[in-house]
Amino acid sequence: MKGFRILVDFLNFTFFLMLVIVVILYIVVGDRIEIITKIVKMIIPVAYFVGMFLLAVRSDQDKFEKFRKEDKLDEIIKYLDRVDSFKDILVIITMPVLILLIGMIEELSVIDVIQALSAFIFMYIWHIILFRKREDLAGMQCVTNFDKIKDTIVVFILPLVVIAIPLSTGLATAVDIFQAFAAFLLMYVWRKIMFLKEK
Numbered sequence: 001m002k003g004f005r006i007l008v009d010f011l012n013f014t015f016f017l018m019l020v021i022v023v024i025l026y027i028v029v030g031d032r033i034e035i036i037t038k039i040v041k042m043i044i045p046v047a048y049f050v051g052m053f054l055l056a057v058r059s060d061q062d063k064f065e066k067f068r069k070e071d072k073l074d075e076i077i078k079y080l081d082r083v084d085s086f087k088d089i090l091v092i093i094t095m096p097v098l099i100l101l102i103g104m105i106e107e108l109s110v111i112d113v114i115q116a117l118s119a120f121i122f123m124y125i126w127h128i129i130l131f132r133k134r135e136d137l138a139g140m141q142c143v144t145n146f147d148k149i150k151d152t153i154v155v156f157i158l159p160l161v162v163i164a165i166p167l168s169t170g171l172a173t174a175v176d177i178f179q180a181f182a183a184f185l186l187m188y189v190w191r192k193i194m195f196l197k198e199k
Contacts, residue, residue: 049159049180056156060149073146078195080141085131091190092127096120098186099162099179106175114165115176119183122161126154148195155191159184 067073096116103112130151131141143151159180166172 048177049156049163049184052184053153053156053160056152060152064146064149067145067149074144076142076144077148078143080131080143084194085127085141088127088131088190088194089124091186092120092123095123095183095186098182102175102179102182105178106173111166111169111171111176112179115162115179118165119158119162122158123154123187126151143195151191155184155187158187 064073067075096119099116099119100108100112103109103115130143130147162180162183163172163176166176
């Protein structure tokens with residue numbers, strides 16, 4: 001598995017290096033400084049969240065390997081009940097409200113509403129998956145080590161979901177970045193609290 005990981009890292013590095021070379025040639029030979037300025041303005045807001053996501057994936061990949069070697073991926077770390085489900089839904093409902101309130105700093109727009117809805121739908125679908133009843137455990141709800149790893153990745157994808165809409169329209173502002181960070185922080189803190197008392 002280590003050889004596969006080295007190969008993937010090498011391919012990622014090679015792809016990144018080729019991309020940088022092509023972009024530099026495109027800018028220098030084509031005299032397109034204005035285009036690169038626009039691209040940089042679009043990349044800056046998302047770069048922070050992509051960096052956080054990549055760090056989380058890298059960390060969770062190490063946890064995955066550790067649990068897989070120890071055969072603990074399916075080990076139950078927390079049993080869930082209706083109170084946990086209710087609290088999770090409450091936090092998921094609070095998140096779009098928070099996004100809309102932050103959007104009111106400037107002027108509430110359709111993009112803010114779409115951001116709030118997309119974040120709500122994204123996290124609610126994950127809630128349904130996470131809080132499913134397991135047939136192999138007589139219908140009980142629980143979280144395994146593997147579920148927790150997937151949950152961490154989902155929480156780190158959340159700010160990318162929130163910021164994707166304004167970035168795609170080219171209208172991303174500091175408020176949009178703040179909305180994405182607030183949604184992430186709310187879910188991250190909630191998940192830390194929810195998994196605080198395991199089993």
